[in-house]
Amino acid sequence: MVDERSRNGWFVWFSLLCALILSIAPIPEFLAVGRPLWLPLVIAYWLLMAPLRLGMTRxxxxxxxADxxxxxxxxxxxxxxALVAFMVISLQQRLRMFPxxxxxxxxxxxxxxxQLLLLWLDSLSGNRPPSLAFLIPALVSALLWPWVFIVLHFCGRRLGVH
Structure with a gap:
């Protein structure tokens, strides 16, 4: 019998690879400020819907x-x-009940x-001056969440990943 965890697990890694590619895909300069957080979005989805497929180590x-x-x-x-994963895992049971x-x-x-942690780490190394523009990717990602959820949920159900 096939192990339940190994059934179509390639799709999880394929979606994470797509998220990495979307994170570095070239976009116009004026849109770069609001680039969605693709990797945290996809990680949040898989930690919500199939937490055994992805853990803190992965x-x-x-x-x-990504570094x-x-x-x-x-x-x-x-x-x-790791911070995103910890917060999503700790809120997983509640988040699954929410629309x-x-x-x-x-x-x-x-x-x-x-993003606040990333801004703090960047300012410690002297790479980026602090500004409120660091919240724009978080806002754009939150607005994209329903679409990411629908696409990954449809594909995951179709392939039998969850």
């Missing part, structure tokens, strides 16, 4: 891969993704705290 490793990809100091984005629009509001706070 999220940390994804964060290290290498973005050229940030090693561990910076890994720490931010998608309420999940979006909770994830706005989660992504906002992650």
């Amino acid at each position: 999220v940390w490793l994804l964060g290290l891969a 290498l990809l973005y050229g940030t100091p090693l561990g910076q984005y890994a720490l931010v993704l 998608v629009w309420q999940q979006s509001l909770v994830l706005l706070v989660v992504f906002g705290l992650a």
